[in-house]
Amino acid sequence: MAVIFENQQLTYSELNRRANQLAGYLQQQGVGVETLVGVMVERSVELVISLLAVLKAGGAYVPLDASYPAERLQYMMADAGVAVVITQSGLAPRLAESGVRVVSIDGQWPEIEQQSAANVASSVRAENLAYVIYTSGSTGRPKGALGTHRAALNRFSWMWKTYPFEASEICCQKTSISFVDSIWEIFGPLLQGVANVIISEQTLKDPDQLIDTLARQGITRIVLVPSLLRVMMEDCAELQERLFRLKYWITSGEALPQELSDRLLKNAPGKMLLNLYGSSEVAADASWHEVGASESLGTIPIGRPIANTELYIVDGHLQPVPIGVAGQLLIGGEGLARGYLNRPELTAEKFIPHPFSKTAGGRLYQTGDMARFLSDGNIEFLGRMDGQIKLRGYRIELGEIEAVLNGHEAVQQAVVVAREEESGDKRLVAYVVQNPNHQNSDELIPESKLSEEQIPQWQMVWDETYNQTSALTDPTFNIIGWNSIYTGQPIAAAEMREWVDQTVARVLDGRPRRVLEIGCGAGLLLFRIAPRCTYYLGTDFSPEALCYLERQLKGPGAKLPLVKLAQKAADDFDGIETEFFDTVILNSVVQYFPTIEYLLRVIEGAVGSVAPGGSIFIGDVRSLPLLEALHTSVELYRSPDVLSITQLQERVHKRIAQEQELVIDPRFFTALKLRFPQISHVQMQPKRGRYHNELTRFRYDVTLHLGPDKDATADEQRELDWHREGLTPSALRRILEQTEPKSLKITRVTNARLLKDIKSLELLSNFEPSVTIAELRKSLSSVKEVGVDPEEIWTLSMDLPYAVGLRWSESAADGSFDVLFRRYASQQMNGNTLTVPFFADEPVRAKAWRAYANNPLQGSFSRKLVPQLRLMLQEQLPDYMVPGAFVLLDSIPLTPNGKVNRQALPAPDSTRPKLEGAYVAPRNPVEESLGVIWAEVLGIKQIGIHDDFFTELGGHSLLATQLISRIRNTFEVELPLRHLFESPTIAGLAEIIDKKKESHAASSAKPIARLSRDEHRLKVPAQRTFELS
Incomplete structure (x- = not known):
């Protein structure tokens, strides 16, 4: 028997007859010596017939993998100038627009078999081409290696003589013909009269099926990449018993780890392992090493040259290096290819004149691989000199991937590397710097579209929040959704009540009568301010919030008839009377606006609706200068002691980059006077309150006063520097009581609320990268510096004849603040701060509005960009060249001499990647268990039930096999790998598993344990999950 494929078998006579008939047909189509013929045929007996026929006709075959993107296939056919393509009827439509002559081996077989079955005449010589195999190219285009009959036969004859076949042997063919290992797999056995089993693509993807096939067919030799060997060994503990006939295990395509070879030889004693x-x-092969059980190098050597092959290790001047010294590996001898098709410059660069040969015309191939001779004469592979790698047996030029990425208009620079995972596997990671000139271009991803998408996302969150009101004891104090950013747990009711009371007090300082509240939410302010007003209009974009308020306003004992509600987006002022209101409130709302421009539109509408002399209160604004301090504080709270400060800083920078809320520099509000001359004065204050939480530490309130400008500097001011004078609260009281100044300004008061947060930033910038969180915490605990709680200053003024005003100091990044005391004109004290300006507004320099805030849409843009890049790569490159992870960077780290510092590239985040679709959490125990399994296999902490394993999460076929194996063991169900390819989501697999368990409930079903998902719980930041429209 010559070829076996599933239920088909061909004897040598039948194979030769059919190959001759197709060869004759090809010669009629003009195929002769070195005519290039494309072959796009799935793994089958027809594939073997096609390859033999091309060679018999005198041509050279060009593998065309049907799984490749159309653009890549078209390029390969055009570059090779193929005269004809052999294919199957099911694949023929892929060639419809190629313009080449197509021969369908199955569809046209009745015509083909009319040819003579006799061997065809051919004048092919050993020097002629046998194949052109395209490999990855650093320029962004694949390159075709020109392989000759002589080179292939040299490799065959070496193996035949060194490890001769026995009459009873059975081999297998499983490698795509686009890869050079397939040449031996197909022709090595056939030219020796050995039976060859063709393994289907579907079988190859499932380790269980593959092992079953190898065992059932009695395979005696196999060529495989080490990563597949690892999967087989992990999938089957009884590998030796099941594959007892498999004597020769031949690894190639990537480095063979010693631990893997040790495991195989330990579990399969007496077998032959060749590297x-x-x-x-x-x-295909230039060297080999017969692996023994006592190797001790960590990675198995690549050995010694095969027959008629020379191996040299040289320095940069092409001079041989001593034993043990690393250099570039050069190869000479009978196995060399002719060069690269249509690439004379590259051929000359890679195939150089033989510097050590006395024979004219000798050549050496520069591999680009680093290696060294060991003392025993073997060669150790040390890695690549350039951007070429081998991944799961595939040869990949990283530069080709980078070239495609750099072709995208939104990409300024891209670097691709292969990173090793904890499991020992490698995966491609793309590092991308976005082009700032196309960051949010209308041609790429319109910002308006991103804004439109973000607003409903917030609305969905808030609608869900306002539905959770059944357990409220006080409907006017609905604080559901106000969760700590540190713990994810609800902020204490006492802290929230203080926050509400202090905010209400600030608004009431302005004595509001006619109020417009934009984003009234559940009425935390409305129920407390409206009773003092003659008219109150509350707007919100959440219908659930307004329904909730409507129920309360119409409930028993309700006495707020002058309150009106309207569902509106924050920037919708249609129907709102101009210059009617004396107060507009936007409390804890603006952080949910998509852009600073959106906020400007809202302020413009608010200014138009306020009568002269009125004000706009903007509460709970998140501070941009304190953003790094906030996220450092949060990550420090969450991080274990063993984490290094470098890892901590990576987490902080990632959180800043992914910030989805609008965070604003206080100077933005001062700059508003440039755009809105109606604004006479801007009053900015830290939050009031005794509790120290994210609300009082990292947020502030703003009041925009409209109307005639008021003089903030009419009184003579005495000014003291808190640090220079060594002031304390008690010393400040003595100064006020004893000197009785009309006004006193204190600058740069250290903020006790932020003392340790700011100190953390200082220590992080000074510590060595290897310092741990434990050491950082120890240093923080010894900080002796004392600050002042802003609330102490306000309290101080309560029993003194002074009104007080606070504002951030000019250097707001350190959290310090300035204080101004102004003596009352009379002894009457009302305990309120004055609404007249305390501080003269700082001089304003015009700059772009975007410079005053972060970009909340950046995460959305990135979430859009990554799928675009992935899709573009999938359309232009084979799937094995598409990176499994994308990391967006502000810049690519460089070495001192300006080269890419690959060691400094951060590891991909283990959290869920940025995807088009929103995260959807597991809904039942099956999905929850699957989520845990997926997370462990992919190394991603949080996976949504609709996230695609392959196209979105970076999974590949080998990871798929591990996943299916884990699922089978967990659920005790038979789950073919094809189910994952057909339903590559947690939701899809859960549905399949449920059906299978239902059908076997009586016999084999077992309860599904709910697995821990502590790492996957969604944390809601410390603010209301408020929607905008």
Whole structure:
């Protein structure tokens, strides 16, 4: 028997007859010596017939993998100038627009079999081409390696002589013909009269099916990449017993780890493990090493040259290096390819004149691989000199991936690397710097569209929040959704009540009568301010919030008839009377606006609706200068002691980059006077309150006063520097009581609320990268510096004849604040701060509005960009060249000499990648268990039930096999791998598992344990989950 494929078998006579008939047909189509013929045929007996026929006709075959993107296939056919393509009827439509002559081996077989079954005449010589195999190219286009009959036969004859076949052997063919290992797999056995089993693509993807096939067919030799060997060993503990006939295990395509070879030889004593090294330029293999049980190098050597092959290790001047010294590996001999098709410059660069040969015309191939000779004469592979790698047996030029990425208009620079995972596997990671000139271009992703998408997302969150009101004891104090950013747990009711009371007090300082509240939410302010007003209009974009308020306003004992409600977006002022209100409130709302421009539109509408002399209160504004301090504080709270400060800083920078809320520099509000001359004065104050939480530490309130400008500097001011004078609260009281100044300004008061947060930033900038969180915490605990709680200053003024005003100091990044005391004109004290300006507004320099805030849409833009890049790569490159992870950076780290510092590139985040679809949490125990399994296999902490394993999460076929194996063991169900390809989401697999368990409930079903998902719980930040429209 020659070829076996599933239920088909061909004897040598039948195979030769059919190959001759197709060869004759090809010669009629003009195929002769070195005519290039494309072959797009799935793994089958027809594939073997096609390859033999091309060679018999005198041509050279060009593998065309049907799984490749159309653009890549078109390029390969055009570059090779193929005269004809052999394919199957099911694949023929992919060639409809190629313009080449197509021969359908199955569809046209009745015509083909009319040809003579006799061997065809051919004048092919050993020097002629046998194949052109395209490999990844650093320029962004694949390159075709020109392999000759002589080179292939040299490799065959070496193996035949060194490890001769026995009559009873059975081999297998499983490698795509686009890869050079397939040449031996197909022709090595066939030219020796050995039966060859063709393994289907579906079988190859499932380790169980593959092992079953190898065992059932009695396979005696296999060529495989180490990563597949690892999967087989992990999938089957009884590998030796099941594959007892498999004597020769031949690894190639990537480095063979010693621990893997040790496991195989321990579990399969008496077997032969060969480690081969080579490439398409050297007819697959140039060296080999027969692995023993006592190797001790960590990575198995690539050994010694095969027959008629020379191996040299040289320095940068092409001079041989001593034993043990690293250099570039050069290969010479019979196995060399002719060069690269249509690439004379590259051929000359890679295939150089043989500097050590006395024979004219000798050449050496520069592999680009680093290696060294060991003392025993073997060669150890040390890695690449350039951007070429081998991943799961695939040869990949990282530069080709980078070239495609750099072709996207939103990409300024891209770097691709292969990173090793904890499991020992490698995956491609793309690092991308966005082009600032196209960051949010209308041609790429319109910002308006992103804004429109973000607002309903917030609305969905808030609608869900306002539905959770059944357990409220006080309907006017609905604080559901106000969760700590540190713990994810609800902020204490006492802290929230203080926050509400202090905010209400600030608004009431302005004595409001006619109020417009934009984003009234559940009425935390409305129920407390409206009773003092003659008219109160509350707007919100959440219908659930307004329904909730409507129920309360119409409930028993309600006495707020002058309150009106309207569902509106924050920037919708249609129907709102101009210059009617004396107060507009936007409390804890603006952080949910999509852009600073959106806020400007809202302020413009608010200014138009306020009568002269009125004000706009903007409460709970998140501070941009304190953003790093906030996220550092949060990450420090969450991080374990063993974490290094470098890892902490990476987490902080990631949180800042992914910030989805609008965070604003206080100077923005001062700058508003440039745009809105109606604004006479801007009053900015830290939050009031005794409790120290994220609300009082990292937020502030703003009041925009409209109307005639008032003089803030009419009184003579005495000014003291808190630090220079060594002041304390008690010393400040003595100064006020004893000197009785009309006004006193204190600058740069250290903020006790932020003391440790700011100190953390200082220590982080001074510590060595290896310092741990434990050491950082110890240093923080010894900080002796004392600050002042802003609330102490306000309290101080309560029993003194002074009104007081606070504002952030000019350097707001350190959290310090300035204080101004102004003596009352009379002894009457009302305990309120004055609404007249305390401080003269700082001089304003015009700059772009965006410079005053972060960009909350950046995460959305990134979430859009990554799928675009992934799709573009999938359309232009084979799936094995599409990175499994994308990392967006502000800039690519460089070495001192200006080269890419690959060591400094951060590891991909283990959290869920940025995706188009929103995260959807598991809904039942099956989905929850699957989520845990997916997270462990993919190394991603949080996975949504609709996230695609392959196209969105970076999964590949080998990871798929691990996943299916884990699922089978967990749920005790038979789950073919194809189910994952058909339903590549947690939701899809859960549905399949449920059906299977239902059908076997009586016999094999077992309860599904709910697995821990502590790492996957959604944390809601410390603010209301408020919607905008």
